[in-house]
Amino acid sequence: MSARGAPRGRLVPYLLSAPAMLLFAALLLAPLLATALLSLHSFNLYKGIQNVYRLDNYTDIFTDVYFYEIFARTFRLALLVSLISILVGAPEAYILNRMRAPWRGIFLLVALGPLLISVVSRTLGWALLFGSTGLVNQGLLASGLIGAPLQFMYTETGVVIALTHVLVPFMVISVWATLQRLDPQVEHAAVSLGAGTWAVMRRIVLPQVMPGILAGSIIVFALAASAFATPAIIGGRRLKVASTLAYDEFLNTLNWPLGAAIAVLLLVANLAIIVGCNRLIERRYQEAFG
Amino acid sequence: MNRNGPAALLFHALFVGFIAAPILIVCAVAFTPDGYLSLPTHGPSLRWFKALAANRDFVEAFWTSLWLGVLSSTIAIGFSVPSALALARHRFPGREALAALFQSPLMIPQVVLGIAFLRYFTEIGLGGTFAGLVLGHIVIVMPFALRLVLAASAGLDPQIEHAAISLGASAWRTFRRVTLPMILPGVASGWVLAFITSFDEVTMTVFIASPRTTTLPVRLFLYIQDNIDPLVAAVSAALIGLTVVAMVILDRLYGLERLLIGRGRA
Numbered sequence: 001m002s003a004r005g006a007p008r009g010r011l012v013p014y015l016l017s018a019p020a021m022l023l024f025a026a027l028l029l030a031p032l033l034a035t036a037l038l039s040l041h042s043f044n045l046y047k048g049i050q051n052v053y054r055l056d057n058y059t060d061i062f063t064d065v066y067f068y069e070i071f072a073r074t075f076r077l078a079l080l081v082s083l084i085s086i087l088v089g090a091p092e093a094y095i096l097n098r099m100r101a102p103w104r105g106i107f108l109l110v111a112l113g114p115l116l117i118s119v120v121s122r123t124l125g126w127a128l129l130f131g132s133t134g135l136v137n138q139g140l141l142a143s144g145l146i147g148a149p150l151q152f153m154y155t156e157t158g159v160v161i162a163l164t165h166v167l168v169p170f171m172v173i174s175v176w177a178t179l180q181r182l183d184p185q186v187e188h189a190a191v192s193l194g195a196g197t198w199a200v201m202r203r204i205v206l207p208q209v210m211p212g213i214l215a216g217s218i219i220v221f222a223l224a225a226s227a228f229a230t231p232a233i234i235g236g237r238r239l240k241v242a243s244t245l246a247y248d249e250f251l252n253t254l255n256w257p258l259g260a261a262i263a264v265l266l267l268v269a270n271l272a273i274i275v276g277c278n279r280l281i282e283r284r285y286q287e288a289f290g
Numbered sequence: 291m292n293r294n295g296p297a298a299l300l301f302h303a304l305f306v307g308f309i310a311a312p313i314l315i316v317c318a319v320a321f322t323p324d325g326y327l328s329l330p331t332h333g334p335s336l337r338w339f340k341a342l343a344a345n346r347d348f349v350e351a352f353w354t355s356l357w358l359g360v361l362s363s364t365i366a367i368g369f370s371v372p373s374a375l376a377l378a379r380h381r382f383p384g385r386e387a388l389a390a391l392f393q394s395p396l397m398i399p400q401v402v403l404g405i406a407f408l409r410y411f412t413e414i415g416l417g418g419t420f421a422g423l424v425l426g427h428i429v430i431v432m433p434f435a436l437r438l439v440l441a442a443s444a445g446l447d448p449q450i451e452h453a454a455i456s457l458g459a460s461a462w463r464t465f466r467r468v469t470l471p472m473i474l475p476g477v478a479s480g481w482v483l484a485f486i487t488s489f490d491e492v493t494m495t496v497f498i499a500s501p502r503t504t505t506l507p508v509r510l511f512l513y514i515q516d517n518i519d520p521l522v523a524a525v526s527a528a529l530i531g532l533t534v535v536a537m538v539i540l541d542r543l544y545g546l547e548r549l550l551i552g553r554g555r556a
Contacts (some may be wrong), residue, residue, distance in 0.1 A: 013380035016375055025430070031410035035402070088305065091301060096302075106548075109547070118526070126312045128523070233514055239392075250405060259405060270399055
């Protein structure tokens with residue numbers, strides 16, 4: 001059909017996608033634009049939202065130590081979750097890839113299936129393990145690794161563990177996808193030339209799966225930085241991150257313009273990281289392999 | 291393929307334990323006969339599932355979630371099919387930009403979408419309404435619906451359609467009798483994936499749901515913020531059970547491995 005040169009033929013794809021295009025314009029672009037405008041308004045406890053256009057909310061966020069602390073915590077948590085996801089997810093993808101037929105498929109589903117389960121349910125599981133039943137502490141005490149029970153609920157450690165659980169499947173997917181394109185013969189060649197396991201890992205496997213690890217890290221970092229339900233449940237009301245802060249400004253303090261400014265910053269940071277890192281990876285690996 | 295060594299298998303066992311532990315504990319606690327959080331060490335009981343069935347808030351939230359999921363994924367599929375056909379069959383200026391636009395909800399944090407929708411829907415008079423929820427969910431599930439329909443449409447042989455048209459079938463008849471049946475597995479799995487996504491969505495919905503239109507995950511989330519008891523474990527276990535059913539359906543229709551790993555991921 002694409003070969004057809006008639007004017008009507010050229011219009012076909014636009015006509016077909018017009019409904020969805022209009023839908024996205026009305027329900028995605030317009031609300032985001034309105035939010036960007038809202039973030040410029042000011043908020044007054046007595047008079048409500050004032051229709052002015054100033055950068056006050058942004059200067060507030062950038063100068064207040066309170067906000068700085070929350071954004072720094074968000075960044076720190078996301079970074080830790082990404083690093084642990086690499087350490088846990090990448091080796092697991094490699095191990096899965098070396099498994100034999102039935103187990104490979106079964107454990108791949110075990111590793112990835114939780115992605116389809118509600119985040120609230122999965123986080124509740126961690127709240128149960130950390131808190132009331134305290135199975136994690138019981139296990140650690142019994143194994144002799146710790147002398148006294150550790151505090152996981154309402155701590156950054158707890159949030160990092162639960163968020164890693166929620167997001168590590170994305171790392172497994174990403175590394176797995178890269179491993180599928182890898183030629184196992186290269187590994188065999190290295191072994192037959194006398195390379196040890198460690199050397200094969202470091203010199204052959206790791207460089208080749210690096211694009212997958214980096215792509216996975218971007219996804220995990222972006223999702224961890226904007227995660228809401230898990231930090232809200234495990235971190236509680238005191239251990240705030242950017243998204244729970246925005247939630248509080250909107251639904252408790254009712255300072256919508258400030259909440260909108262936080263949302264705009266979150267969105268811009270997210271897009272900058274995703275787009276920026278993707279560009280970087282593409283350029284680097286085009287040079288190396290292209 | 292060569293086998294994994296003992297160290298690798300130990301790592302794998304720990305990983306599986308890490309992934310399964312929180313899910314298993316939720317399901318175990320849901321069957322406790324006690325009035326407090328505990329493991330059902332002296333026999334399982336359905337006490338908390340009965341309590342759940344008698345809890346009006348949770349039952350109402352379940353129906354809201356169900357209708358919301360059905361409506362938003364059906365409408366999203368309705369928008370996805372023509373767009374997917376356009377993207378899969380035609381090369382036209384702006385094609386890449388359009389594909390990126392349709393996938394863009396995945397790159398926008400759900401909190402940001404929630405905030406944007408809250409303000410926007412309040413402005414246009416849909417604040418706190420069920421219609422607002424449906425509209426918001428359509429945007430969130432579109433990338434998932436579109437991806438699977440697109441994958442099915444891309445594998446289509448245009449010669450078959452040309453044959454139908456040359457035999458005198460109208461464009462609509464060709465679509466309904468030839469194209470649609472061929473992409474139906476993709477459409478059906480796209481619908482199920484969209485439904486699960488909508489049914490599980492909490493972050494965006496928590497902003498735009500009103501007390502009358504609260505969904506099940508949002509109700510669960512708000513409840514957990516105040517206290518954690520075996521009732522929430524029962525709700526979560528029920529949610530996990532539903533997800534497993536949906537996963538089995540998806541596996542039959544499309545293949546879970548292909549769905550989770552398949553190409554076209556952002």
